Amino acid sequence: xxxFEQVVAEHGPAVWRVCRALLSRADAEDAWSDTFLAALRAxxxxxxxxxxxxxxxxxxxxKVIDQVRKSSRTPQPIADPPELPxxxxxxxxxxxxxxxxxxxxxxxxxxxxxYHHLAGLPYAEVGVLLDSSxxxxxxxxxxxxxxxxxxxxxxxHR
Amino acid sequence: MNSxxxxxxxxxxxxxxxxxPGPSDAELAxxxxxxxxxxxxxxxxxxxxxxxxxxxxxLLVAATTEGLVRVAFEREDHDTVLTSLAAAVSPRILRxxxxxxxxxxxxxxxxxxxxxxxxxxxxxxxxxxxxxxxxSHLRDIPYGDTESYAAVAAAAxxxxxxxxxxxxxxxxPIPVVxxxxxxxxxxxxxxxxxxxxxxxxxxxxxxxxx
Numbered sequence: 001x002x003x004f005e006q007v008v009a010e011h012g013p014a015v016w017r018v019c020r021a022l023l024s025r026a027d028a029e030d031a032w033s034d035t036f037l038a039a040l041r042a043x044x045x046x047x048x049x050x051x052x053x054x055x056x057x058x059x060x061x062x063k064v065i066d067q068v069r070k071s072s073r074t075p076q077p078i079a080d081p082p083e084l085p086x087x088x089x090x091x092x093x094x095x096x097x098x099x100x101x102x103x104x105x106x107x108x109x110x111x112x113x114x115y116h117h118l119a120g121l122p123y124a125e126v127g128v129l130l131d132s133s134x135x136x137x138x139x140x141x142x143x144x145x146x147x148x149x150x151x152x153x154x155x156x157h158r
Numbered sequence: 159m160n161s162x163x164x165x166x167x168x169x170x171x172x173x174x175x176x177x178x179p180g181p182s183d184a185e186l187a188x189x190x191x192x193x194x195x196x197x198x199x200x201x202x203x204x205x206x207x208x209x210x211x212x213x214x215x216x217l218l219v220a221a222t223t224e225g226l227v228r229v230a231f232e233r234e235d236h237d238t239v240l241t242s243l244a245a246a247v248s249p250r251i252l253r254x255x256x257x258x259x260x261x262x263x264x265x266x267x268x269x270x271x272x273x274x275x276x277x278x279x280x281x282x283x284x285x286x287x288x289x290x291x292x293x294s295h296l297r298d299i300p301y302g303d304t305e306s307y308a309a310v311a312a313a314a315x316x317x318x319x320x321x322x323x324x325x326x327x328x329x330x331p332i333p334v335v336x337x338x339x340x341x342x343x344x345x346x347x348x349x350x351x352x353x354x355x356x357x358x359x360x361x362x363x364x365x366x367x368x
Contacts, residue, residue, distance in 0.1 A: 001244050001245065001249040002244065003241065003249060004251050004252060005207075005252050005253050006240075008190060008252070012186055012189065013181055013186065016189070017180055020178060021174075029192075033192055033196060036193050037193065037196055040197055040202050040250055043249055043250060044250065098173075098177040099178065102178075113174070117174050118174050
């Protein structure tokens with residue numbers, strides 16, 4: 001079994017993309033930590049032939065939902081607060097438009113787009129996460145992309 | 159070619175990846191640090207490790223909650239050592255300075271010639287039986303001294319077990335801090351060393367000069 005450090009090094013960035021695509025920065029940080037802490041707890045019992053990426057994204061999926069629930073209980077500004085410059089002083093890329101477009105998608109479409117296109121999970125695993133069939137997951141992702149294309153990507157590709 | 163108006167799936171993946179970028183190195187480092195702290199306070203950090211500079215290249219230093227469990231030279235290949243720690247101790251392993259800061263500081267002083275003994279808890283779970291008896295005795299050999307394999311065998315209560323002493327020293331999981339480099343052959347030659355004969359000679363020369 002690989003040392004857990006290797007798991008974090010290999011999959012930490014992908015889990016961050018998933019969390020950050022669906023949550024504000026502060027909530028994404030919480031979800032990322034909660035994901036890897038839960039993964040660390042369960043790691044010794046993970047079957048050796050497991051798909052580690054899929055396993056982690058499954059945990060992240062739950063932690064994102066927890067985080068959304070937690071945040072909805074506390075008063076929140078309507079939009080994401082303005083992004084602070086990242087610690088190395090490089091300005092954040094202007095990603096808020098796409099984030100907003102993604103946030104406006106129905107949950108299944110949003111999940112399918114993030115888990116397939118961003119986290120790289122095959123549709124069969126996306127289906128398991130979203131409680132639907134592989135075909136339905138594929139359709140959700142396609143619908144999600146079509147909606148994103150309407151609201152955002154048209155701008156980017158004009 | 160109509161990629162401008164209808165981007166393909168992989169283009170969309172690329173666009174998404176570009177627009178929703180991964181964490182910067184600084185972000186990842188701070189997420190990692192936070193995870194290590196939370197893991198330690200949840201009692202889930204079974205092995206914490208870091209590397210420490212030495213005159214022989216970076217040393218891997220790994221500690222359990224009990225104490226220092228492994229010191230490894232670069233030539234042992236640190237990734238291989240971590241993988242065997244995952245099997246022998248626990249796969250719950252993270253790079254984290256906190257638990258190993260003190261031994262790192264003491265190693266730095268030792269290599270600077272400013273320290274003659276180590277005052278850190280050690281975890282000898284990787285050795286048992288006679289080897290453990292030998293390893294425990296090695297900590298009593300003073301700085302700057304040497305002892306022959308035969309003398310160590312006698313001190314460990316098995317005067318004829320000279321080869322077993324050699325084997326115990328060769329498998330010392332905590333070299334430098336547990337000074338197996340102070341055990342030499344009866345004929346005066348220095349004998350082999352996990353960190354290489356040159357490293358052993360250099361450690362002995364450093365201690366003799368200090």
